Amino acid sequence: MAPRAASKIAESSDKVGVIxxxxxxxxxxxxxxxxxxxxxxSLGERFGVSRTIARHALGQLAAEGxxxxxxxxxxxxxxxxxxxxxxxxxxxxxxxxxxxxxxxGKLTKSQIVExxxxxxxxxxxxxxxxxxxxxxxxEFHILxxxxxxxxxxxxxxxxxxxxxxxxxSLYSRPHSSECxxxxxxxxxxxxxxxxxxxxxxxxxxxxxxxxxxxxxxxxPQRGRDLLDILAPYADEADSARVVKLPKVVRAR
Amino acid sequence: MAPRAASKIAESSDKVGVIxxxxxxxxxxxxxxxxxxxxxxSLGERFGVSRTIARHALGQLAAEGxxxxxxxxxxxxxxxxxxxxxxxxxxxxxxxxxxxxxxxGKLTKSQIVExxxxxxxxxxxxxxxxxxxxxxxxEFHILxxxxxxxxxxxxxxxxxxxxxxxxxSLYSRPHSSECxxxxxxxxxxxxxxxxxxxxxxxxxxxxxxxxxxxxxxxxPQRGRDLLDILAPYADEADSARVVKLPKVVRAR
DNA sequence: AGCGCCTCAATTGCATGCAGTTTGAGAGCC
DNA sequence: GGCTCTCAAACTGCATGCAATTGAGGCGCT
Numbered sequence: 001m002a003p004r005a006a007s008k009i010a011e012s013s014d015k016v017g018v019i020x021x022x023x024x025x026x027x028x029x030x031x032x033x034x035x036x037x038x039x040x041x042s043l044g045e046r047f048g049v050s051r052t053i054a055r056h057a058l059g060q061l062a063a064e065g066x067x068x069x070x071x072x073x074x075x076x077x078x079x080x081x082x083x084x085x086x087x088x089x090x091x092x093x094x095x096x097x098x099x100x101x102x103x104x105g106k107l108t109k110s111q112i113v114e115x116x117x118x119x120x121x122x123x124x125x126x127x128x129x130x131x132x133x134x135x136x137x138x139e140f141h142i143l144x145x146x147x148x149x150x151x152x153x154x155x156x157x158x159x160x161x162x163x164x165x166x167x168x169s170l171y172s173r174p175h176s177s178e179c180x181x182x183x184x185x186x187x188x189x190x191x192x193x194x195x196x197x198x199x200x201x202x203x204x205x206x207x208x209x210x211x212x213x214x215x216x217x218x219x220p221q222r223g224r225d226l227l228d229i230l231a232p233y234a235d236e237a238d239s240a241r242v243v244k245l246p247k248v249v250r251a252r
Numbered sequence: 253m254a255p256r257a258a259s260k261i262a263e264s265s266d267k268v269g270v271i272x273x274x275x276x277x278x279x280x281x282x283x284x285x286x287x288x289x290x291x292x293x294s295l296g297e298r299f300g301v302s303r304t305i306a307r308h309a310l311g312q313l314a315a316e317g318x319x320x321x322x323x324x325x326x327x328x329x330x331x332x333x334x335x336x337x338x339x340x341x342x343x344x345x346x347x348x349x350x351x352x353x354x355x356x357g358k359l360t361k362s363q364i365v366e367x368x369x370x371x372x373x374x375x376x377x378x379x380x381x382x383x384x385x386x387x388x389x390x391e392f393h394i395l396x397x398x399x400x401x402x403x404x405x406x407x408x409x410x411x412x413x414x415x416x417x418x419x420x421s422l423y424s425r426p427h428s429s430e431c432x433x434x435x436x437x438x439x440x441x442x443x444x445x446x447x448x449x450x451x452x453x454x455x456x457x458x459x460x461x462x463x464x465x466x467x468x469x470x471x472p473q474r475g476r477d478l479l480d481i482l483a484p485y486a487d488e489a490d491s492a493r494v495v496k497l498p499k500v501v502r503a504r
Numbered sequence: 505a506g507c508g509c510c511t512c513a514a515t516t517g518c519a520t521g522c523a524g525t526t527t528g529a530g531a532g533c534c
Numbered sequence: 535g536g537c538t539c540t541c542a543a544a545c546t547g548c549a550t551g552c553a554a555t556t557g558a559g560g561c562g563c564t
Contacts, residue, residue, distance in 0.1 A: 014323075015517090015518085016311075039544085039545065039546090040545075040546070041544085041545075041546095044519095049518080049519090050518060050519045050520070051519085051520090051545095051546085052304070052517090052518060052519065052520090053517090053518070053519090055308075055546085055547090056307075056308060056311055059268075059308055059311055059312060060311060060312075060315055063312055063315040063316070064315070065404065065407070071266075071525090071546085071547085072524085072525050072526060072545080072546055072547075073525090073526070073527095073545085073546080074526090074527095074544095074545070074546080075546095083402075084402070084403065084404060087402040087403075087404050087405055088404050090350060091347070091350065091404060091405060091408060094346040094347065094349075094350055095343070095346065097346075098342060098343065098346055150335075150336070150339040151336065151339075152317065152336060152339050152340050152343060152412075152415070153339055153343060155317070156343060156408060156412075160404075160408075163404070267547085267548085291514085291515065291516090292515075292516070293514085293515070293516095296549095301548080301549085302548060302549045302550070303515095303516085303549085303550090304547090304548060304549065304550090305547090305548070305549090307516085307517090323516085323517090323555095324515080324516055324517075324554080324555050324556060325515085325516080325555095325556075325557095326514095326515070326516080326556095327516095
């Protein structure tokens with residue numbers, strides 16, 4: 001059996017999976033902002049596949065709620081309403097409480113190392129772009145979920161975390177992630193200590209504070225060329241033939 | 253006809269949506285048992301569409317965890333492990349507690365009527381096939397979720413409820429749904445009364461008891477003894493159905 | 505008879521082509 | 535100037551065709 005496979009959300013084949021991962025990442029790093037257009041042609045061209053595959057990938061992302069698919073219209077990055085954002089965080093809180101409940105006192109040494117290493121990386125990224133900080137913060141939570149060895153839990157936590165990330169692009173002010181990092185460290189400590197109630201309450205207040213800090217007021221949007229945005233993500237697609245990019249697609 | 257749209261999980265176009273709904277229903281009514289093969293050709297033929305569409309539908313269902321997609325192999329109805337089943341129920345409990353928490357004391361008169369009408373239908377179906385009873389019981393929970401007006405919550409509750417249904421096919425003994433109906437009535441009553449804590453605890457114990465009734469044996473069947481699993485059903489139902497297992501979907 | 509190899513029908517993976525729908529840019533009108 | 539009407543380009547919806555992979559049955563060998 002292939003141990004690598006089936007780790008992430010639900011990628012059928014690999015080409016589709018590559019596109020999904022690339023777009024997901026572009027979205028949570030806010031390279032693709034909510035409302036950005038995602039024409040099948042352009043995606044296919046950029047990733048060196050046919051529209052069929054791009055279309056399939058969009059279908060998957062739509063099922064995850066990251067993309068909005070309107071019949072006969074160009075797909076766009078989802079633009080959740082404020083209420084949906086709040087709902088997503090509420091769900092996330094419950095799911096992640098479940099995660100830490102299952103994990104409290106059960107982490108192996110190597111898992112603890114892995115978590116600390118990740119938070120160190122978050123620390124180092126503090127001076128970098130907000131986008132990377134946000135992505136790392138999200139990945140910390142997904143890393144935790146992974147340690148439960150519950151594929152279903154992993155999937156739901158990942159999905160809802162990505163969605164929350166997406167809403168951050170919409171409603172959050174410039175991110176100050178310093179405190180979040182400390183909260184991550186506190187969570188690790190409580191997990192190691194094995195105090196179930198404590199770590200659940202820590203996770204709850206952590207996510208709640210992130211939500212409250214984030215969901216304050218709407219933010220402006222600006223347009224950018226889709227193909228340019230995807231450029232850094234495309235070569236991850238095993239450098240399939242990078243074809244010419246004749247068209248300019250802009251999201252205004 | 254547009255009024256039906258956008259209510260369910262995440263159907264992109266309509267043809268794909270039709271196939272997804274049909275398969276979902278076939279799966280939760282156990283017409284399609286876990287492991288049943290789902291060749292793209294046959295599906296396309298059966299629904300009068302091309303393989304492309306059937307394929308897309310399978311992709312969606314795979315994202316929901318109802319179908320397993322293996323590269324270059326025929327897709328099959330998912331066969332969750334016992335542990336996954338337990339995890340699904342744990343997640344479901346948390347999600348549905350969230351549902352009733354949001355709903356307690358906030359139901360409109362027409363919603364109360366709708367719920368009671370549904371439970372009445374469950375009652376009438378008690379003499380019918382187990383499959384229909386199970387489907388109706390599941391739909392009660394989805395109906396509740398719908399009333400929260402939170403698309404995200406609706407989606408997750410629906411998905412996880414379908415998954416739980418699927419595991420019931422695998423691990424449950426012949427279903428006795430009578431008590432479940434009473435529990436549904438009790439939940440409605442508590443919702444109307446507006447007692448948040450009470451209704452959350454009711455929902456918790458309701459789902460927990462369903463899970464415990466269903467998931468009794470700690471993974472008795474590891475091997476491929478499908479016939480062993482089905483043995484208890486053999487004398488009760490016509491044994492022809494058991495024999496016929498390998499090919500459930502065929503191309504006319 | 506048992507065991508392994510080999511071949512071929514069944515099936516998936518993917519691209520492409522055609523038809524129908526939406527878009528938006530510009531001409532014409534008020 | 536601003537508004538609407540019109541039409542071609544852009545884009546999606548879907549089917550079909552071709553290559554690649556699989557696994558199931560047949561054949562020969564021991």
